[in-house]
Amino acid sequence: MLIGVKKEQEIAAQLSTGKGKGQSYWSVVRQQFRKNRMAVWALRLLYVLLFVALTGDFIANEKPLYCQLEGETHFPVFRSYLVSVGLADWEAKFFQTPWHEHDYETAVWPPVPFSASTLDISNANYAAPGAVREVGDYTFTHWLGTDELGRDVLAGLISGTRIAMLVGIVAMAIATLIGGILGALGGYFGDERFKLSRARLWLNLLGLPLAYFYGFGSRSFALREGPLFTELLISLGIIFGLFALLNAMASLLKRVPVLGKEVRIPLDLTVMRLIEIFNSIPALLLILSIVAIIEEKSIFYIMAIIGLIRWTGIARFMRAELLRVRSLEYIEAAQALGYSEWRTLFRHAMPNALTPVLITVAFGIASAILLEAFLSFLGIGVPPDEVTWGSMLNGSRSKASAWWLAVFPGFAIFLTVTIFNLLGEGLTDALDPRRKQ
C-alpha cells in the first residue's frame, strides 16, 4: 500500500518515541495499538469468532466427522462440501435414516453433534442445558439447552456466528465501496476541479434513464423468467455498452464548440447533499419497511440494504481525509508528473486515506451486526428456518422459563458488538493520535 511520506513522518514525529524515525507506518500503528490492552484482547477474540465462523461445520454438525458404517469408511462432513458443489452424492441410506440413528461401528462426532437445524424430537419443547438425547449417553448433550422445536442452542450460536460475521463484513464492504468512492470524489475534486464537456455531461445524464430502460425495463420478462444471474449479467453488459457508446459519442461531439464547452460540476456539494439526505432518512424505519415487503426472504438482501444505507459515515471520513491529502506535496508531485486525475486519485490519494476509514468500518460492522440481530429478532428479513442470534433471542419471548434462550444468544450479540467497538476505539488511538486527547 502506498503511504505518503509526509504522513509517515508526521506520525512518527508525533509519537516521538525516539526510535520512531526509521519505522514503517504499520509498525508504528501496531505499536500504538498494542498499548491498548482491551483492543488487543478484542482482536484475539475476533480471531476466535472468525475461526468459529469459518470452521463452524466441523464444530457443530449432525454428521459425524468420521464413521464406519457397514464396513465402509465415511467422512460425511467433508463429503457434504463435495455434495454442495455437485461433485458427490449421498447414498440412499443417508437420506432415509437421520444421521444420529445409524448403527455406526465407530464414529467420531464433532464437539457439538448437532446442526443448527437438527430437530431433536426427544428434547423438543425447551430442554434445559445439559439435557441428553439418550439417558446415559453424554455424546449427545445439549450443553446450552434446546428451543421449542428441539434445536440445539449451542449449534445455533455457532451457525449464527457465521451469519453475523457475514452480515457485518459484507454490509460494510458495500458501504465502504459506495462511501469510499463518493467521499473520495467529493473530497478530491471539491467543487471546482471536476470539469466535463457539455456533450459528455448531457449524454451521461441521458444515459441514466436509457440504462434503466434497456437494462431492466425492456428485459423485464427475461429477468423474471430466465436464470437470474446470467440475465443480470446481460443487463449489466447492456448498460455498460450503452455508457461506452454514449461516451464515445461525447468524445466526438466535444469537437463542436458549443457542446465542447467545459462545465464545472460541484461534486463536493452534490456528495454532501446526498449525505445530508441519507442522514435525515430514518434508517431503521426505512430498512424495516424495505425488508418487510421483500417476499423472498434472504440474509443477502439485508446485507445489501444495510450497506446501501449506512455508507454516509465512511463517505464523510473519506472526504475529510482527501481534503487533507490532496494538498500534500506528493499529490502535487503526481500532478506535476502529468498523471491523470483519476490515477492520482485512486492510486495515490485514496490508499493513503483508507487506513483511517478502518475506524468507521469497525464501528460500522458492530452496528450492522446489531441491526441484523434486531431484524431477525423481529422475525422479518431472514427466512424462518434460518437460525440466527436474533431469532433465537426472539424464541425466549414465547417461553419465559427458557432462560438459556434469552441469555446465550444475547450475550453472543453483546460480545461481538463489544469486540468491534473496542477494535474501533483501539484503531482510533493507534491510527490517529491527534483525535485522542
Add this chain to the structure above:
Amino acid sequence: MLRYLIKRILIFIPTLLVISLLAFGLSKLAPGDPVELINRGGSLGGVEQSLPDADRIYQETAERLGLNKPSFYLALSSVAYPDTLYRFLRRDHRENLSKLTAQYGNWPAIEAYYHRIRQIDLALDSLKERPTAIRNVRPQLKLLYLSYRDQRINSLIDQVEAGIAADSVLQAQLGPETAQLRSDYETIKEKATPCLLYIPDIKWYGLDNQYHQWLSAFLSLDFGRSYIDGRPVADKMADALRWTIVINLAAIFFAYLIAIPLGVFSAIWKDSAFDRSSTLILFVLYSLPNFWIATMLVVFFTTPEYGMDWFPSLGVGNLPADAPFGQRLLDAAEHLILPVFCLSYGALAFISRQVRGGMLNVIRQDYIRTAWAKGLDARQVIWKHAFANALFPIITMFATLFPAVFAGSVVIEYIFNIPGMGGLTVGAIFQRDWPVVYTILMLAAVLTMAGILIADLLYALVDPRVSYNNSNKP
C-alpha cells in the same frame, strides 16, 4: 442568521421529496392489494357476490383510495405498453397484463384476449342453472386472469374447454366463445412484436395522479385513513404519540440526570479509580444491545418463573379511565419503569462520555486555572465556570438524541407491548398499512432534520463565536 435559517429550511424540501418518493415507491412495489385488504376487512366472509357487484364494490373502494389514477406524473416505458394500463383497476390483473406485454409486446391482441376471458366470466356468472358444471370451470378461468406462462395458459384453456364441453347447456352457450379464446391467445403469440419493447416512450399523466394527490394532502396535514381500521392516521398517531413522548422524555430526563454529574466528576478526577471504573461500565452499557436487556428483564422480572416477579407484566396497565388519577399514574409508572430504564442506559453512556470529553477540554483552559487561583470554591469553579462552557456538546446532543431515542423506542415498545409509535410502526409495516407508514417515515425525517437544525441554532446561541452569516459550514 435569518438567511441561514431560511437556507437550511429550504434544504428540507429536496430531502423530504426524496423520502416521499422512497416511501411511495416502496408502497407501489410492495406485494398485496390495498383494496382487497380493505374489502376483506369490511365485507362478511364467505358471502358469494355476483361478478358485477364485486367489481362495483372494488371500483368504489379503489376510487375512494385514489387508486383509479395513474401512480406518478410520468412513466418511462416502451411503446408496447398502452398509456391507459392504470385503468385496469385490479392490481393482480393489471400486473399480469403487463407481464404478458413484456413477453409479446402486442397490446391490442392482449387486450382482446383479456376481454374475451372477462366475457366468458360474466356469462358464467349470469348462468344460474348449471351450478356444478360452472363450479368446475370457473376456478380455471379465474386463474387465466393471473397466468402469463405459455404452458400454464395452454393447460388452463384446455381445462376450461373440457369443462364447458362436458355440459351441453354450457357448450351451447359458450362453446364458440371458448374457441375464440384459444384463437385470441394464438393471435397474441403469432403477432408478437417484442421489438416494440425496445422503443422508449415517456408517458405523461399530468397532475392528476396518486403521488400528487397524496403529497398535496400530506402537505395540508391530511394524513389519510388507515387501511386496517379506517381511522384517521392523525388520530392513531396522536394516541400512540402520547406514550412515546412520555417514555422518551422520561428516559432522556433520567439519562441526563445521571450522566451529567457522572461525566463531570470523572473528568475532574481524571484517571482516578472512579474515572476508570465508570468509563469501563459506561462502555459496557453502551455496547449492551437494548433489545437483549429488554428481553432479559421481561423474562426474569415480569414472570413468576424465577421468583423475581417484581414488575407488572407487559403493556401499560388497564385501569379504567374513571379510576382515580393518582392510582392510574402509579399504575402507569410501575409499567414504565423497565422500558424507561432500557431506553435510558444507552443514552446515559453516550451523554456521559460526551460530557466528560467536553469537561476535559474546558478544564485545561487558562481561565479555569485563574478561577482556582482566585480562590473560588470547587463548586463554583466546576459548575459555574467549567460546566457552563462544557454545555456545548450536551446541547447539540439533545437535539440529535431525540430522533435516535425515538427510533430506539420502536424496539422497546415492541418488546414491552406499549401502544406507542414503535408498536404502531411495526404493526403498520407488517400489515402494509401504507398511509400510516408514509406518515411515520415523513414525520421521522422531519423530526431528524429539525433536530439537527435546532442543534446548530442552539450552538450559535450558546457560543457567540459561531456565526452562520458567512458560508462557513457549521
